[in-house]
Each structure stands twice: as structure tokens, then as C-alpha cells.
Amino acid sequence: MAPRWNVVWITGASSGIGRELALKLADKGSLVAVSARSADKLAELASLNPNIRAYPLDVTNAQAASAVAARIEHDLGPISLVILNAGVWDLMSATDFSLGTARKSFEVNYFGVVNALEPVMKSMLARKDGHIAVVSSVAGYRGGGAAYSPTKAALISLSEALYPQLKDNGVKLTLICPGFIDTPMTEGKPVPMPFRVGVVQAADTIIGGLERNKYEIAFPWQMAALMKFMRIAPNWLFLFIAGRTMRRIKAAQALAASGDGARVER
Numbered sequence: 001m002a003p004r005w006n007v008v009w010i011t012g013a014s015s016g017i018g019r020e021l022a023l024k025l026a027d028k029g030s031l032v033a034v035s036a037r038s039a040d041k042l043a044e045l046a047s048l049n050p051n052i053r054a055y056p057l058d059v060t061n062a063q064a065a066s067a068v069a070a071r072i073e074h075d076l077g078p079i080s081l082v083i084l085n086a087g088v089w090d091l092m093s094a095t096d097f098s099l100g101t102a103r104k105s106f107e108v109n110y111f112g113v114v115n116a117l118e119p120v121m122k123s124m125l126a127r128k129d130g131h132i133a134v135v136s137s138v139a140g141y142r143g144g145g146a147a148y149s150p151t152k153a154a155l156i157s158l159s160e161a162l163y164p165q166l167k168d169n170g171v172k173l174t175l176i177c178p179g180f181i182d183t184p185m186t187e188g189k190p191v192p193m194p195f196r197v198g199v200v201q202a203a204d205t206i207i208g209g210l211e212r213n214k215y216e217i218a219f220p221w222q223m224a225a226l227m228k229f230m231r232i233a234p235n236w237l238f239l240f241i242a243g244r245t246m247r248r249i250k251a252a253q254a255l256a257a258s259g260d261g262a263r264v265e266r
């Protein structure tokens with residue numbers, strides 16, 4: 001059977017969600033171009049399945065992103081699905097606020113998406129065909145991390161702006177909003193991660209949603225429901241809950257730092 005997508009491009013595919021998506025889509029018969037900065041990890045990934053091809057890229061470099069998109073289309077054919085997934089999660093609060101961290105987060109998480117999106121979207125619009133997947137996060141529904149959440153909120157807003165125009169021109173767009181997933185990104189982060197799910201389950205959920213042409217894939221359902229409620233909650237309620245959660249996290253981190261983590265109160 002022919003694959004659903006002939007040619008897929010995934011950014012941020014050297015680990016975590018992107019890597020798992022690459023393996024699964026290649027197993028289903030798609031030619032999968034994988035990008036990230038770590039060329040060695042991409043080469044190792046490509047060695048696991050002949051349908052996977054490595055195209056190293058730093059997504060913050062717009063020129064390089066355009067060049068890679070053109071090379072993929074030249075080597076493999078028109079990109080039928082692009083998964084704009086590369087991202088970083090830097091913890092930052094009001095007390096350690098830094099322009100550098102905020103800027104880096106936007107350079108990777110937002111402009112990294114835009115840099116790869118521009119050439120692919122042009123090509124898809126010219127063909128009136130294709131599927132764009134933007135990996136945001138439930139953290140973008142309402143303020144959480146001072147560096148991370150604004151970047152993911154911007155992606156949600158960008159997707160809402162583009163979807164209707166793309167639809168009228170034959171191009172699909174899917175917004176992906178995961179909750180906590182067990183990947184190198186979450187490993188060792190000193191924050192509570194309710195309802196965290198494994199990366200295999202995450203990739204299955206994402207591919208299932210893409211195959212059904214969903215606009216939004218938000219999961220796991222418990223975290224999605226909680227954060228969607230927060231999105232519509234009045235400010236006073238959201239700010240009260242956010243303040244309480246922040247104080248609990250700080251207390252847990254202080255206890256963990258003092259080596260008495262076992263006594264953290266829930």
C-alpha cells in the first residue's frame with residue numbers, strides 16, 4: 001500500500017518525539033528527511049531504516065533552512081508533510097530573567113519554525129497540496145514558563161492565522177500541543193510533570209491525529225483538558241492557581257536541594 005505521505009521532513013529529529021516520528025513514518029513507507037544540529041545522531045538514525053535520510057540543520061539559520069528544504073525536494077521529491085518540531089525548553093523565572101534566554105527560545109521555537117515553514121509553504125501553495133504540522137505545547141495555552149510559554153503561544157496564534165488561508169488553497173495545517181512527554185527535554189527538569197506519557201505513545205497519538213487531518217492534536221487528554229480549562233478560566237482564578245503551583249514548585253526544589261526531597265508535601 002502506498003504511504004499516506006511520500007516525503008516527510010521532520011526538524012528536531014535527533015532525539016525524542018521527532019526521532020520516534022521518523023522511525024514510525026519510515027516504517028509506514030514514507031521517505032523521511034530528518035534534521036537537527038547533531039549530524040552524528042541523524043546518521044545513526046538514518047542507519048536504522050533506508051527510508052530515513054539525514055539533512056543536518058540549525059533551524060535558527062534561515063538561509064540554511066531554505067537550502068535544506070530545496071535539497072530535500074530535489075533529492076526526494078515534493079515534501080508532502082513537514083513536521084516543524086525542533087525546540088528547546090529553558091527554565092526561566094522573574095528572578096533569573098534574561099534577554100538572552102528569552103531571545104534564544106524565540107530563535108529556536110518560533111523563528112526556527114518560521115525559517116523552515118517559509119520555503120515549504122511556498123512550494124505547497126504552488127502545488128495546492130501538502131500538510132504542515134506545527135509542534136507547540138499545552139504550555140502555550142496560558143502563561144507558565146517565562147521563556148518557553150510565550151514561544152508556544154506564538155505558534156498557536158500563527159497556526160490560527162494560517163489555517164483558514166491554507167485550507168482555501170489546498171494545504172492542510174495541524175497544530176500539535178503535547179503535555180509532558182518522556183524525552184531528553186523533560187529528563188531531570190526539577191518541575192512536577194503530571195500525566196507524563198512515553199514517547200512511543202506520543203508519536204502514535206500524533207500520527208493518528210495527522211492521518212485524520214485534525215486541526216489540533218492535544219494530549220494526553222487529562223493535561224489537555226486541564227490546560228484548556230486554564231485557557232478559558234478568568235484571570236483571578238488562573239493567577240491564584242498559578243501562584244499556588246509556583247510556590248509549591250519552589251518549596252519542592254528547595255527541599256530537593258537540601259537533600260530532603262522525600263518529604264516534599266503534595
Ligand SMILES: NC(=O)c1ccc[n+]([C@@H]2O[C@H](COP(=O)([O-])OP(=O)(O)OC[C@H]3O[C@@H](n4cnc5c(N)ncnc54)[C@H](OP(=O)(O)O)[C@@H]3O)[C@@H](O)[C@H]2O)c1
Nearest residue numbers: 012014015016017036037038058059087137180181183185
Ligand atoms: N517533551 C515534552 O514534554 C514536550 C511537551 C510539549 C511540547 N514539546 C515539544 O516537542 C518538540 C520536541 O521536543 P522533545 O521533547 O522531543 O525534545 P528533545 O528530545 O530535546 O528534542 C528536541 C529536538 O530539537 C532539536 N533542536 C534543538 N535546537 C535546534 C536547532 N537550533 N536547530 C535544529 N534542531 C534543534 C534537537 O536536536 P539537536 O540538539 O541535535 O539540534 C532535538 O532533535 C519541541 O518543540 C518541544 O517544545 C515537548
